Amino acid sequence: MRFKLVKYLGLLALTATAIAMIWPAAYADDFKVGYLYVGPVDDYGYNYAQNQARLMVQKEVPGVTTQYVENVPENADADRVMERMINGNFKMIFATSYGYYNDMVRLAAQHHEVIFEHCGGPKAIDPNAGTYFSDVYQAVYLAGITAGKMTKTGKLGYVAAHPIPQVLNNINAFELGAKSVNPAVKTYVIFTGEWADPPKESAAAQKLISIGADVLTDHQDNPIPVARVAETNHIYFVGYESDASKFAPKGWLTGAIFNWGPTEVKLVTSAMKGTWKPEHIVGSISDGMVELAPFGPAVPADVQTMVLNEKKDFVAGKKEVFAGPLKDASGKEIVPAGQTLSPDKIANMNFFLDGVEGSIQ
Amino acid sequence: MILDTVATVFIVSTPALLATLGETVGERAGVINLGLEGQMLLGAVGSYYVSFSTNSVWLGFFAGGLFGVAIATIFALMVVTAGRNQITSGLAIYLLGYGVSAFYGRTLVGQKAPTFSDFQPLGWGGFGIFLSHFNSAHVIALIVFAIVLYAFYRTRLGTLVKAVGASADSVFVAGYSVRAIRFGAVLVNGFLSGLGGAALALAYSGSWSEGMTHGIGWISVALVVVATWEPLYVLPAVLLYGSAQVLAMTLQVSGVDVSPYLLDMIPYVVALAVMAFFANSKRDVMPRELKNVFSEVGF
Numbered sequence: 094m095r096f097k098l099v100k101y102l103g104l105l106a107l108t109a110t111a112i113a114m115i116w117p118a119a120y121a122d123d124f125k126v127g128y129l130y131v132g133p134v135d136d137y138g139y140n141y142a143q144n145q146a147r148l149m150v151q152k153e154v155p156g157v158t159t160q161y162v163e164n165v166p167e168n169a170d171a172d173r174v175m176e177r178m179i180n181g182n183f184k185m186i187f188a189t190s191y192g193y194y195n196d197m198v199r200l201a202a203q204h205h206e207v208i209f210e211h212c213g214g215p216k217a218i219d220p221n222a223g224t225y226f227s228d229v230y231q232a233v234y235l236a237g238i239t240a241g242k243m244t245k246t247g248k249l250g251y252v253a254a255h256p257i258p259q260v261l262n263n264i265n266a267f268e269l270g271a272k273s274v275n276p277a278v279k280t281y282v283i284f285t286g287e288w289a290d291p292p293k294e295s296a297a298a299q300k301l302i303s304i305g306a307d308v309l310t311d312h313q314d315n316p317i318p319v320a321r322v323a324e325t326n327h328i329y330f331v332g333y334e335s336d337a338s339k340f341a342p343k344g345w346l347t348g349a350i351f352n353w354g355p356t357e358v359k360l361v362t363s364a365m366k367g368t369w370k371p372e373h374i375v376g377s378i379s380d381g382m383v384e385l386a387p388f389g390p391a392v393p394a395d396v397q398t399m400v401l402n403e404k405k406d407f408v409a410g411k412k413e414v415f416a417g418p419l420k421d422a423s424g425k426e427i428v429p430a431g432q433t434l435s436p437d438k439i440a441n442m443n444f445f446l447d448g449v450e451g452s453i454q
Numbered sequence: 455m456i457l458d459t460v461a462t463v464f465i466v467s468t469p470a471l472l473a474t475l476g477e478t479v480g481e482r483a484g485v486i487n488l489g490l491e492g493q494m495l496l497g498a499v500g501s502y503y504v505s506f507s508t509n510s511v512w513l514g515f516f517a518g519g520l521f522g523v524a525i526a527t528i529f530a531l532m533v534v535t536a537g538r539n540q541i542t543s544g545l546a547i548y549l550l551g552y553g554v555s556a557f558y559g560r561t562l563v564g565q566k567a568p569t570f571s572d573f574q575p576l577g578w579g580g581f582g583i584f585l586s587h588f589n590s591a592h593v594i595a596l597i598v599f600a601i602v603l604y605a606f607y608r609t610r611l612g613t614l615v616k617a618v619g620a621s622a623d624s625v626f627v628a629g630y631s632v633r634a635i636r637f638g639a640v641l642v643n644g645f646l647s648g649l650g651g652a653a654l655a656l657a658y659s660g661s662w663s664e665g666m667t668h669g670i671g672w673i674s675v676a677l678v679v680v681a682t683w684e685p686l687y688v689l690p691a692v693l694l695y696g697s698a699q700v701l702a703m704t705l706q707v708s709g710v711d712v713s714p715y716l717l718d719m720i721p722y723v724v725a726l727a728v729m730a731f732f733a734n735s736k737r738d739v740m741p742r743e744l745k746n747v748f749s750e751v752g753f
Contacts, residue, residue, distance in 0.1 A: 135564030284714035291659035300703040303458035321660035
């Protein structure tokens with residue numbers, strides 16, 4: 094009996110030693126950063142762009158271990174995943190989808206030892222929750238110029254997920270950009286009601302082609318369905334969120350793409366140094382948080398030059414997208430000449446501008 | 455413009471056409487399969503995988519049908535061979551198909567597999583442009599539809615399927631194996647719904663994503679009722695659903711001041727309305743053996 098106990102204790106000690114040896118080897122003193130993604134990281138859209146940033150952090154910040162969980166729904170699952178990260182001794186958590194915000198705020202209040210960053214949230218919360226996002230509509234405006242130059246029918250098609258302000262900013266900016274070079278151009282919008290529903294996105298794209306659109310773009314998590322419909326129908330495609338030119342090699346024009354990496358590298362580095370502060374960061378094309386994707390082979394050199402010149406004006410802060418005079422789709426004046434739309438109005442946009450056809454409510 | 459809309463309606467309806475046709479054959483033999491959505495998902499992921507790895511869209515397309523057969527075999531073993539409850543078995547098949555496709559499909563997300571490309575525009579003016587909206591998968595779907603109609607209405611096998619659904623006892627007395635006929639009908643359902651999933655992945659959206667059917671399988675089960683269990687009426691029933699979906703989009707782009715979320719309900723409201731209408735009709739159209747499934751008598 095005594096012998097057995099010794100053996101038993103010996104086995105326990107052995108196991109404990111093994112764990113003690115493996116544990117630091119796996120994690121050492123690394124600063125652990127966890128990421129939550131709402132969709133798959135290979136979607137060539139929103140989550141792809143987010144994951145590119147994580148890879149950059151992993152590569153460029155020494156002493157960091159990153160881990161991610163993809164396909165986390167915007168419900169109690171997000172809460173559970175974050176709890177698990179907190180219990181797993183993660184020091185910093187990036188909640189990268191809008192719907193994680195409330196869960197993050199609640200957990201941040203309970204766990205002051207962890208730093209939270211939320212992408213797209215309305216405001217930072219002391220002492221440990223920051224938010225970051227980027228105005229993307231300037232880049233979409235530039236893509237709109239390209240579309241306005243390339244269309245022959247004067248009809249642009251937009252497949253979008255939900256009629257929320259960020260989406261409406263982009264749709265209106267796209268039309269304004271196109272209209273600046275092609276006054277008669279119209280943008281037709283179909284909302285699919287889902288961030289990702291490939292069959293419906295294809296159907297919407299098909300429908301837009303049937304009414305004569307010859308440039309398509311999208312605001313969905315995954316650009317592939319719309320890109321493919323555009324390519325197989327031999328028309329142009331403007332991307333969004335990441336460079337998806339390989340899905341429409343002939344029809345690809347350009348697109349507004351996110352570049353979260355440099356911002357996240359700064360945030361993680363400051364968190365490790367202890368200089369991190371809860372901030373509400375809003376980037377734009379001028380600081381490179383948003384970029385214009387490379388042009389496709391269909392775009393002539395003079396159009397490229399023109400778009401890049403306009404881009405310089407945005408980067409230099411000399412140009413505003415929502416500058417008066419602007420009328421909404423019903424003809425009501427939104428901004429008089431000589432004025433610009435206030436940031437608050439942009440953030441709460443709930444209308445289509447003149448030239449956009451579609452329904453919102 | 456009208457021809458273009460017709461083309462869009464048909465393209466939107468193709469996956470549901472194949473799935474509804476399969477489910478109709480199965481139900482006419484007296485087996486309701488609620489796992490249709492799962493079978494479509496497995497067909498979709500299987501077809502995309504095979505198309506991706508063999509670089510052949512045709513192999514992928516038919517492999518989708520075979521993946522459907524594979525999962526339908528499990529269903530047939532459960533309900534036909536072992537005589538288990540069809541409703542719960544069907545739900546299990548849905549969950550199985552969803553889970554397996556999501557798990558094995560992870561590596562396919564964002565991958566570019568060969569997909570069907572639309573026909574080149576020919577001469578013939580507007581009609582040529584109309585034809586250029588389609589691709590080979592749509593032609594195959596129509597051919598399959600014609601073959602199933604012929605087999606169902608014009609061959610002895612079709613008569614046996616109908617007879618098994620109307621009265622299994624009579625077929626048994628006539629010396630045929632009820633189980634063999636039902637097993638076959640379930641496999642046909644698996645093949646057609648798998649093909650429907652393949653059409654969704656390879657001819658329609660050209661990509662794979664988790665749960666990409668988004669309820670097309672479920673609506674197909676309902677469309678069987680709209681088609682009053684007649685394979686011939688599957689085409690109009692499915693086109694009705696397709697036009698309702700396209701109508702919702704047409705209303706959106708024409709600037710109707712109604713919430714897009716409300717407009718998205720149109721296809722489902724139409725399906726409900728048609729079902730409500732037929733529920734009132736005096737003609738009894740439901741296969742009799744199918745009623746037994748719901749009254750728990752079974753065979």
